[in-house]
Amino acid sequence: MPKLWNETIKAHRRAVRDATLNTTATLVAEHGLASVTMSQIAEATGIGRATLYKYFSDVEAILIAWHERQVNGHLEQLAAIRDQPGNASQRLEAVLEAFALISHEHHGTELAALLHQGAHVARAQQRLNNFIRDLLIEGAKEGDLRDDVAPDELASFCLHALTAASSLPGKAAVRRLVAVTLTGLRPPR
């Protein structure tokens, strides 16, 4: 039964990988990036140091893999919100609020700034940009959103505006930021 065996191996590898990412994220959050070593990660994950090096070359590579998993999870979450019932303007509002809350909860640290230089972040931003743009096009057709500015430019405007969420004091302020940003997307008076 080679197929089953292969699947077992695959599942095992994914489990080791996932456990390594979780352990590393916890260790870095507790002790800071500079003081976490590959040995500590191997020990805390319950695998050998040699095994760990088969998966990842260094701590930074693990953190980038962890961050990529986080980012993909967030994108899936935002896509699920987009696919809820409602008109485009309402769904855009829900997506932007969820994005702003993610920025607020997870960002504004030095580690976040470092991880955000990765190519996976640029790819994720492009995907997010595209799906915000599609909602803007739909909302403009429905008459709730402005159509006098290119939807790509409006998508870039809202994603940049909402990064202000990372330095806001609380969720109420984040919701006000979303409301102000949405005002900018309404058809001009």
Place this chain on the structure above:
Amino acid sequence: MPKLWNETIKAHRRAVRDATLNTTATLVAEHGLASVTMSQIAEATGIGRATLYKYFSDVEAILIAWHERQVNGHLEQLAAIRDQPGNASQRLEAVLEAFALISHEHHGTELAALLHQGAHVARAQQRLNNFIRDLLIEGAKEGDLRDDVAPDELASFCLHALTAASSLPGKAAVRRLVAVTLTGLRPPR
């Protein structure tokens, strides 16, 4: 005449410093940060290498000093625009447009990202934030700008939104971004 002598020394030092900043900015723009050395800078400035080290410890320190001079120049330029005649909403629009054009022309590079980690940038952003906030307070009193959201939050919203200018294709797109951002600052319908 010790006072005159001191002033001569002071003027001389400022001239050497300014020349060093200019030369370094030109060399880095031409050859990239990684390939510019202190020796090249000394030679191109027309001073000795030992003299250069009396002013700056390394190339990065020169670049930071250069960037600080740029940032202060931009702040002065924005303050001059703020102090033009007109109501607060018009003056805010002029300041935001000038800021967005600066972001568009000077940023979006790796070097910019590096220099923007400096403490002088955080100070400058705080000053800019404060003076945008004051215009927002004035404009709200005049009835042209919204007063239902704290002016500090609105200032942060517009400065973040306008950073989108660095990836826009041209000045017309920058002006549209400013218009969209200003819509977010108007009193709600």
